Amino acid sequence: MHPLPFSLQLLNACAALLLLLSFAMLSQRRTVNLVNLLAVQGSLLVIATLIVAWRTGQPHLYVSALLTLALKVFALPMLLHRLIRRLNVWWDTEPVINPSGTMLIGLLVVVFSFGLAQPISAVADTAIRSTLGIAIAVILLSFLAMITRRKAMSQVVAFLSMENGLFFGAMSATYGMPMVVELGVALDVLVAMLVLGVFFFQIREQFDSLDLYHLESLKERD
Amino acid sequence: MAVSFSSLQVCLALLAAWLVVGFAGLLRPRSIRFAGRTLFPLGALCGAALATVAGLSLGAAPESRVLELGLPGLPMHMRLDALSAVFLVLLGAASTAISVFSAGYFRKGEGTLPGLLCLEYHVFLAAMGFVLLADDAYSFMVAWESMALSSYFLVTTQHRIEEIRRAGFLYLLVAHVGALSILLGFGVLQGGSWQFTFDAMRAAHLDATWASIAFGLALFGFGAKAGLVPLHVWLPEAHPAAPSPVSALMSGVMLKTAVYGFLRVTFDLIGLQLWWWGLVALGVGLFTAFYGVIFAAVQTDMKRLLAWSSIENLGIAFAGIGLAIIFRGSGLGHLAVLALVATLYHCLNHAMMKSLLFLGTGSVLHATGERNLGRLGGLIHRMPWVAWMTLIGALAIAGLPPLNGFVSEWLLLQAFLFAGDVPHPFASMLLPAGAAIVALCAALAGYVMVKFYGVVFLGQPREASLSTARDAGFAERVGLGLLALGCVLLGLFPALIVPVLDGAVAGLLHVPTSRWGGPWWLLAPERARHATYGPPALCLLLVVAVVLSIYGLRLVYHRTVRRGPAWDCGHARSDARMQDTAEGFGQPIRHMFEPFFEMTRKLPSPSDPTPTYAVTVGDRAWKLLYLPIATAVHAVANAVAWLQQGRISTYLMYSFATLILLLAFVL
Secondary structure, three states, X not given: OOOOOXXXXXXXXXXXXXXXXXXXXXXXXXXXXXXXXXXXXXXXXHHHHHHHHXXXXXXXXXXXXXXXXXXXXXXXXXXXXXHHHHHOOOEOOOOOOOHHHHHHHHHHHHHHXXXXXXXXXXXXOHHHOOHHHHHXXXXXXXXXXXXXXXXXXXXXXXXXXXXXXXXXXXXXXXXXXXXXXXXXXXXXXXXXXXXXXXXXXXXXHHHOOOEHHHHHHHOOOO | OOOOOOHHHHHHHHHHHHHHHHHHOOOOOOOHHHHHHHHHHHHHHHHHHHHHHHHHHHHOOOEEEEEOOOOOOOOEEEEEOHHHHHHHHHHHHHHHHHHHXXXXXXXXXXXXXXXXXXXXXXXXXXXXXXXXXXXXXXXXXXXHHHHHHHHHHHHOOOOOOHHHHHHHHHHHHHHHHHHHHHHHHHHHHOOOOOOOEHHHHHHOOOOHHHHHHHHHHHHHHHHXXXXXXXXXXXXXXXXXXXXXXXXXXXXXXXXXXXXXXXXHHHHHHOOOOOHHHHHHHHHHHHHHHHHHHHHHHOXXXXXXXXXXXXXXXXXXXXXXXXXXXXXXXXXXXXXXHXXXXXXXXXXXXXXXXXXHHHHHHHHHHHHHOOOEHHHOOOHHHHOHHHHHHHHHHHHHHOOOOOOHHHHHHHHHHHHHHHHHHOOOHHHHHHXXXXXXXXXXXXXXXXXXXXXXXXXXXXXXXXXXXXXXXXXXXXXXXXXXXXXXXXXXXXXXXXXXXXXXXXXHHHHHHOOOOOOOEOOOOOEEOOOOOXXXXXXXXXXXXXXXXXXXXXXXXXXXXXXXXXXXOXXXXXXXXXXXXXXXXXXXXXXXHHHHOHHHEEEEEEOOOOOOOOOOOEEEEEEHHHHHHHHHHHHHHHHHHHHHHHHXXXXXXXXXXXXXXXXXXXXXXXX
16 A cells, blocks of 8 residues: 555644544633634644645635635634633533543544444545544534533534534535635624624623523423 | 407406405505595406306306416416306305495404505405316415415404404414315325326326225315314304404305315315215214304304304205215216205305395494494394395395295205105115204294394394494495395396206216206296295285285274273383393203203302393303313423423534434434
8 A cells, every 4th residue: 555645644634633623622621722722723724725725726725725714713713712801701610511421422423423434435535535534523523512511602612613524524525615605604604603792792691691501491391 | 350368367367356456455555545445346346247257157168277377387277167157156246245345344443454454355355266266286275375364364454452363363273274184185186196286186096995085184174164063163253353344255255165175176076976975064064054053043242143154054055065975976966966056056145145144244333333232222223224135134044035045945955855865775764854954954043033133123222322323334335235136136036047057066067957947937946846936926926915914904904093001011111121132032042952052150149139140152162172182282292392401402412313313324
């Protein structure tokens, strides 16, 4: 078996780092660190996109990389940092399931994801042999993070990281989505962020806290 | 160069014109003058034209057309045959009079804006027309649902009143349950071809089981619209809630679309008819008729009373259809024709007389602001025009000759009396007993009308405010007059109308037309030796008898009359409170048929210084059927509510689990 080209090795390294970051986010309890991790995840995505763009020579992927850089590395983390300062939510409370339990479940999820990607990887181009499994794993791990968090802020970060996973999957599997779709998704994420920001203020005003535990009182039946 | 249009094209154009008139109402939504003086008369003109065109097309061959409207690849099929034409005549004629009446009826402050009301009203009319013309399941359901929705908005015209909103919701609920059943029925009828045109359904061959299921679904679905027991509960609620012209349209015309749909499905779309289906329809119909009429007898709200009376009449119509199915399933095609002619005639009659009565109550309501029979009375002196027109309607619905109600009941009784020919031993013995129930219902209907008319128009006013009541305006009088004229004409010249209906029905059943012997003034069913009926002659006889007796009385009695204040037979001190009330008049019926009523009485104790007596009559259907269903639904909903834990992580968990599960299928 001859060795992989250098670009693909780099791409695989990016994917591995992404997976590692996902686990880091799963266990991280400081909100500020979570946002920083999100920014790092974003920059890894930029690098991955640049690699694919260089390899395939598709010009629109460069635009996509630029967009990701602006939005996911700078704009969103800045917005989140400002929110954290203004809402004064530095820490998440104890998660629903304890961190070590969450990590174990996360391991199972990764195994499941690789199993899921197996039949696709078998027929696919070498570039995505392992990246697709990792993309699915990132999506599911972010989902898991959303479930285990109690504070709305951490859930939003997990949500954004899920979107990153989707982006990574799309990029590595099909060399990026069409430009229109990508622009649409970018806009969606930005709008969702703004709407969620408004929600934060509303929730805090209503309950004097961003702890979602308080929302339980809204259900109809006891 | 002469351009000729087919009848179907003209009908469709007129329905479109109704829509245009309706949308024109939005131009000046707040103007009652614009809607009343311009739009409603225009709508009435369209109605009259529709009745004429449909009437002229009655003898012609069916024609059909495909309209490239609606969803791509799903064109709307339209078809005009004799059955549709009969009902289009009914729609056009009744709506003409009701629109004329409406032109003068709607006033300021009736809730919905006049322009919107005009839109809803004309969309309702057009939707009913499209129901009658539809020739595939898709356009039928679209028209059917538009009809239900537009009438829902009409019912809730005064939507600020909680009770009216509830009545509207109940109506909408029953309408949708019924529509669901009809939809399923069409699903069965396509018979595996997955073609939803009516032509494909005619061509599909169903076996006996599936045909029976389709029939059951149609009976349930159309029965919900027609108000068959136990799906009748919306009628007594929706009619008092709706403005009177709307009640008239709903009762007079919309209920007939249910009859039309049931006939269309049973005789046209389902290829075969089993005779026992007829027993089911007949049983339900007769029970509905009986149930409706005894409840009508104990009502104290005049529109509610009329609503129950509509239930009775639709029950009779379905009994007629049931009888026709029995005859048809037993191979007695000519008798089936007789029963169906009676049914169609009854529908025409009911459209005229029930619309007339509802419009009459509308005039009374506007003049007095009162629907409660206990606060009315003596209006014949204050509102003579309304009183006399309503009298014609009341006599007609009571089934008295020479008016129209008698004709259809007579025809139906004739059909029942031939039931001895049915080749099933028990059926042939028991079916004539159905005639007895029809006769009982007719008699009770007479009782109901005596109560309705007597309490509202005769006697003395029960409230002081009634003395200021004024007669209806010009447009209202014309509307009432047209309907009364319809009642009289249908009563006097059945011999001209029945052969036309016969042609329509014979085409539907694929049997040769029957012979209706006799000249224009004599109605003679096939076996004329049994019975004939000549309304003009009877009418002449009645007039002569009345004139003679008045003259004779004057001659013999009045010459020798003594005038003197003796004891006055107790009339010296009679006042309005001593008259028979609506409750009092209905009391014998309440007593005789007690098991059918859910009664709560409030009796005073002997030591009570201020004794009061109260009795309320309820419908047992609520307790026996609807409350258990509601409880069960509630219980299921409560059980499902367990899912709602109120925690976002739980909800995310649901999504996560679903995702994993679905992905595991791919694995």
